Amino acid sequence: MRLLIVEDEKRLALSLAKGLMAEGYAVDVVHDGLEGLHMAGEGSYDLVILDIMLPGMNGYRVCGSLRAAGHDVPILMLTAKDGEYDEAEGLDTGADDYLTKPFSYVVLVARVKALLRRRGPSGGASPVYEVGNLKVDTAARRVFLADDEITLTTKEFSVLEQLAVRTGEVVSKGDILEHVWDFAYEGDPNIVEVYISTLRRKLGPELIRTVRGAGYRLEVRA
Numbered sequence: 001m002r003l004l005i006v007e008d009e010k011r012l013a014l015s016l017a018k019g020l021m022a023e024g025y026a027v028d029v030v031h032d033g034l035e036g037l038h039m040a041g042e043g044s045y046d047l048v049i050l051d052i053m054l055p056g057m058n059g060y061r062v063c064g065s066l067r068a069a070g071h072d073v074p075i076l077m078l079t080a081k082d083g084e085y086d087e088a089e090g091l092d093t094g095a096d097d098y099l100t101k102p103f104s105y106v107v108l109v110a111r112v113k114a115l116l117r118r119r120g121p122s123g124g125a126s127p128v129y130e131v132g133n134l135k136v137d138t139a140a141r142r143v144f145l146a147d148d149e150i151t152l153t154t155k156e157f158s159v160l161e162q163l164a165v166r167t168g169e170v171v172s173k174g175d176i177l178e179h180v181w182d183f184a185y186e187g188d189p190n191i192v193e194v195y196i197s198t199l200r201r202k203l204g205p206e207l208i209r210t211v212r213g214a215g216y217r218l219e220v221r222a
Contacts, residue, residue: 001046001116001161002026002179006036006062007078008054016049019105020112024141024154026180033057037065044178045073047115049108050095052079060093067094074115078103113139129164131218134207136164143203150202155180159195163208163218172215 003020007013008031017027028045030036033054040048040062048066052059063075077095096118097111117139129136135144138161143150152160158180163171173192181191196216200208209217 001158002028002044003047003049003112004036004040004045005029005049006033006040006054006059007031007049007051009051016105016108019109022154023109024158026158026178031055033059033062037062040066040073041069041071044175046179047074047076047112049076049078049112052077063095064093074118076108076111076115129167131164131167131207134203136160138164145203152199152202156195156198156202159192160199160203160218163216167218170211170215170217175215 001024003025005013005016005020005027007016007029010031013029013031017029020027028039030039031054034056036048036050036054037057039045050059050062054062057065059077059079063077066073066075074096075094076097076099078099078101080101096115099108099111129138133146137143141157143152143157143160159176162176162179173189176192177189196208196210207218209219211217
């Protein structure tokens with residue numbers, strides 16, 4: 001999953017980004033409301049963490065502009081303010097949840113996971129994807145092949161997750177790079193092939209099919 005943090009307190013933003021990347025998310029960070037609006041509007045994000053007090057454009061206006069443009073990405077708003085009026089205003093502009101500073105990092109991660117689950121096709125239940133004898137639990141971040149649990153690294157799991165949530169569809173290398181690595185990644189895009197090869201070695205070569213010139217597809221072979 002790819003997250004965008006729009007927060008002008010740079011130390012806090014980078015701390016959150018570091019923690020969330022350790023959880024397996026790809027994270028982009030900007031420190032200005034206008035840039036955040038541009039990134040959220042142009043990028044393919046699964047969730048936006050949005051501060052209210054921002055230079056350029058405040059979080060209320062960023063959120064309202066995204067909703068007015070038809071973007072339904074989940075938005076978790078952060079603010080140093082506290083009070084029912086602020087919360088009501090934030091939610092009225094289309095935010096999905098609201099967290100007042102200072103907050104526990106554990107609470108923030110729980111809110112992020114809850115919003116991502118709520119957006120998923122399972123309507124609030126923890127998304128578990130099953131493809132043949134492969135089971136991918138995206139909430140617990142565990143993978144089972146038949147009755148055996150398969151140990152994956154954070155990046156391996158994130159690549160598999162992108163395939164699992166779109167089982168049967170072709171997922172391009174660009175899509176995987178965009179959601180598993182952040183936008184600042186300037187390394188070799190063939191890194192995706194390295195992780196696909198590792199997943200095939202751990203899960204079996206028949207589960208992930210290469211669609212030449214298009215990408216990869218997770219499927220059940222007949």
